Amino acid sequence: MMATHYTRDNLAAVLRAHDITPTHQRIEIAYALFSRAEHLSADQLLAIVNGRHSETSKATVYNTLNLFLEKKLIREVIVDPSKVFYDPNTAPHHHFYNIDTGELTDIQASEIAISGLPQLPEGMVTEGVDIIVRIRSGVRAEPVGSVQS
Amino acid sequence: MMATHYTRDNLAAVLRAHDITPTHQRIEIAYALFSRAEHLSADQLLAIVNGRHSETSKATVYNTLNLFLEKKLIREVIVDPSKVFYDPNTAPHHHFYNIDTGELTDIQASEIAISGLPQLPEGMVTEGVDIIVRIRSGVRAEPVGSVQS
DNA sequence: ACTTAGAATTAGACACAGTCTAAGCAATCC
């Protein structure tokens, strides 16, 4: 997952390497995600993939994204209560989330360390640690009243 | 927000202190949240509040939760792609999320420290940092194949 | 207590993300 440039061909190989039969639809969806290296919702992907002429159904987009997730080709980012974002970057990292614009930005995990996490409950195992830093533009444009610190 | 026992009366006072007119419905919803000190969804709250006889509509539950959020009486926890949980604990803290059962458990923020967070983008301000540790029971019950480490 | 204006509540329609179903298509294997 560190190629500098993605083509349909090398994406097909990536899919195969992850045990996914590379169909046209899956390749297009993978291409949309990896060539942009952005955080996209199912909705946005559906629109991108069907940009010129309709090629892929809603069901396939969801099926494919869930398959990619299962095969650990992508990650999901849950920050917006109304929709899930899909992240082609599976390297450990975290996110800034701009609560005004909805924009998601990566934070390299290599730079951060968390200390003091308590013991996991008995018999439990960590699946992953997500850090979300919610940010907004600095100048407060509050309608009325004082800000309670 | 540190009373040891919540009554409808002292919750009405809490609401007033947060600039919220304490109506019957709002008090019941607050009572449901604070007396249990649990993470509840709008759905669950609607069911709890209307337990014996129907008292509160769906719209009011949503209106009220959003009002409580705005007035910083509660927090929302976004971990499940399908629904938001509301958290009566507004003290800084984080969460374990059991991805199998959906169970949410608190992690005291006082115990943890994060180092190495990069500079915020220009002109941005932190609204909050959420850490979610996704966990599951340790013994893997995978249907087929090897676990890719 | 009574009035009243503004705020809160309501039922039900609506919007939208995501899932499901049953049928159609495509690729591969004999």
Add this chain to the structure above:
DNA sequence: GGATTGCTTAGACTGTGTCTAATTCTAAGT
């Protein structure tokens, strides 16, 4: 080329959350 398997599809469906327009409540003033 016929059959088996797996993929895709349209469209129905589910569930969360919002909106609207009408009704009811609350609190302040008299």
